[in-house]
Amino acid sequence: MITAKRADLFYVVPxxxxxxxxxxxxxGMLYWIVPLNNFEYFFDESTSRVHVLNWVLTVxxxxxxxxxxxxxLELVIHRLFLRRSLWVRRSVLLPFIDALVLGCVAGGLxxxxxxxxxxxxxxxxxxxxxxxxxQSAIVFLSWALxxxxxxxxxxxxxxxxxxxxxxxx
Amino acid sequence: MISSQPRAASFDPAVGVLAxxxxxxxxxxxxxxxxxxxxxxANFDPNQPRVPAGRPDGGQWTRVEGYVxxxxxxxxxxxxxxxxxxxxxxxxxxxxxxxxxxxPNPNADPSAPVHAVDxxxxxxxxxxxxxxxxxxxxxDADLIRAxxxxxxxxxxxxxxxxxxxxxxxVLPMNINVSVWxxxxxxxxxxxxxxxxxxxxxxxxxxxxxxxxxTAGVAEIATxxxxxxxxxxxxxxARVQAVYNSRPWEK
Numbered sequence: 001m002i003t004a005k006r007a008d009l010f011y012v013v014p015x016x017x018x019x020x021x022x023x024x025x026x027x028g029m030l031y032w033i034v035p036l037n038n039f040e041y042f043f044d045e046s047t048s049r050v051h052v053l054n055w056v057l058t059v060x061x062x063x064x065x066x067x068x069x070x071x072x073l074e075l076v077i078h079r080l081f082l083r084r085s086l087w088v089r090r091s092v093l094l095p096f097i098d099a100l101v102l103g104c105v106a107g108g109l110x111x112x113x114x115x116x117x118x119x120x121x122x123x124x125x126x127x128x129x130x131x132x133x134x135q136s137a138i139v140f141l142s143w144a145l146x147x148x149x150x151x152x153x154x155x156x157x158x159x160x161x162x163x164x165x166x167x168x169x
Numbered sequence: 170m171i172s173s174q175p176r177a178a179s180f181d182p183a184v185g186v187l188a189x190x191x192x193x194x195x196x197x198x199x200x201x202x203x204x205x206x207x208x209x210x211a212n213f214d215p216n217q218p219r220v221p222a223g224r225p226d227g228g229q230w231t232r233v234e235g236y237v238x239x240x241x242x243x244x245x246x247x248x249x250x251x252x253x254x255x256x257x258x259x260x261x262x263x264x265x266x267x268x269x270x271x272x273p274n275p276n277a278d279p280s281a282p283v284h285a286v287d288x289x290x291x292x293x294x295x296x297x298x299x300x301x302x303x304x305x306x307x308x309d310a311d312l313i314r315a316x317x318x319x320x321x322x323x324x325x326x327x328x329x330x331x332x333x334x335x336x337x338x339v340l341p342m343n344i345n346v347s348v349w350x351x352x353x354x355x356x357x358x359x360x361x362x363x364x365x366x367x368x369x370x371x372x373x374x375x376x377x378x379x380x381x382x383t384a385g386v387a388e389i390a391t392x393x394x395x396x397x398x399x400x401x402x403x404x405x406a407r408v409q410a411v412y413n414s415r416p417w418e419k
Contacts, residue, residue: 033288040293058288113284114326117404118338118394135337135347142329142336 014074016158017098021151022067029062030055070102077101095155103148107140114139202307242267250397254348257396261375262352269379271388271399277406282323291321291341292417298363306370308377312386313370315412316393317341319404334360342369348396369393386412 034042041054077097114136244267248256260267281287292299292314299317303310320343327343330336337347339359346356353359353368376392377384391398391405398405 029288036289036291036294041288061288109284110326113282113323116282116284117324117326138330138335138337139326142333143326146329 010075010078013094013159013162014071014078016162017074017155018067018071020154020158021070021102022063024150024154025066026059026063030058033058069105073101073105074098091159092156095152095159098155099148099152102151103144106147107142107144110143111136111140198304202304240266244268244270253397253399257379257392258348260379261372261396264375265378267379268381269376269392271380271384271391271401273387274401274406277387277401278403279406279410281407285323286325287322287416289322289325290318290417292318295341295362295366298366301363302366302370305367306374308370308373311412311415312373312389313342313366314415314417315386315408316369316373316390317366318411318417319390319408323407339365342366344368344372385409 042051042058043049044051078094081094081097244253244256257267257269260269295317299310299313302308303313321341324338324340324343327336327338327340331338331340334356338345339356341362342365344353344359344365346359349368349372353371354364358364359368373389373393376389380388380392387401387405387409389405390408391400391402393408394402394404
């Protein structure tokens with residue numbers, strides 16, 4: 001049973017956030033990937049058969065790592081802030097901090113992918129420290145801002161729901 | 170609904186006639202392509218002046234004073250990477266005129282990096298456009314597929330910025346507008362997949378035209394990714410591995 005005790009919230013909140021954000025990540029990936037594969041991987045047009053296993057595998061492949069990453073990161077973040085009693089019911093502070101960290105992680109990972117894929121020319125100039133800051137910022141922010149915004153609004157809803165359930169309990 | 174009955178085989182004569190017509194047209198196209206390739210191998214120079222139309226010998230190749238046939242310019246021994254990029258870009262757009270020097274690299278890593286996601290491949294989606302462009306440019310369709318496969322499964326970092334029209338590189342061939350400028354019509358034109366793939370194929374053709382005949386996919390792909398490169402990169406080795414394994418068929 002969910003209670004308002006901090007010890008419970010310490011695990012419940014990251015778990016709920018991870019489940020919600022993992023589901024959204026999986027849904028977003030399906031939205032992206034299904035048309036890319038001309039639907040062949042997911043549907044067999046000749047027999048009108050749906051490849052259920054491929055749907056499940058795709059959801060797990062993208063949903064689980066996202067959920068696990070969110071859970072671990074939030075455990076660390078919440079450990080830092082719950083200890084200082086900053087957990088406030090329906091507060092925007094915790095979703096904001098989570099959104100900031102997760103957005104930066106997403107932007108950082110994509111920037112890393114960009115650096116790996118294009119070691120020269122796109123992100124670096126001819127000089128050793130001549131980084132193309134504008135292009136790097138575009139790649140970083142183009143992922144950090146939408147991911148941060150999704151995390152923030154999803155967590156607002158999830159935390160609000162947890163607060164209500166905890167109050168009733 | 171799932172059907173367990175196999176479809177009955179039927180023969181439509183109209184479809185059969187169409188199929189024969191299509192096959193004949195394809196054979197005709199193949200023959201023309203073969204003639205064109207032989208002409209290229211025989212040092213055919215499409216820029217050589219011709220006699221103007223209206224004269225008895227109109228359309229024939231002619232010699233004009235001042236016309237100098239393309240000669241092969243050797244690459245300088247010492248050059249900054251910036252200067253090399255500018256010079257090579259010019260030759261890629263020209264299609265020939267020099268021999269890019271790029272050394273093999275036995276240490277280049279052909280394995281997929283951690284961030285590669287096969288499911289992000291755009292190759293199936295753009296298969297029809299690839300076939301059209303390959304026939305137009307005479308670039309190997311599988312080379313275009315291999316480049317597109319690596320660009321979309323590893324170079325997806327720019328997807329969001331791309332959709333907002335603010336990224337430097339435009340997918341699916343990741344054509345860098347800051348490098349190529351308006352050579353292919355700029356970002357607006359490159360956002361159309363057919364134009365984008367055509368631009369990628371023209372770049373590949375320009376690279377191939379300026380490489381030694383012994384150069385392989387790894388050398389071509391390395392230069393596609395980074396024009397001033399002087400040694401085969403991990404990217405080049407990866408494209409070579411993808412070209413050999415053809416993952417888009419799985």
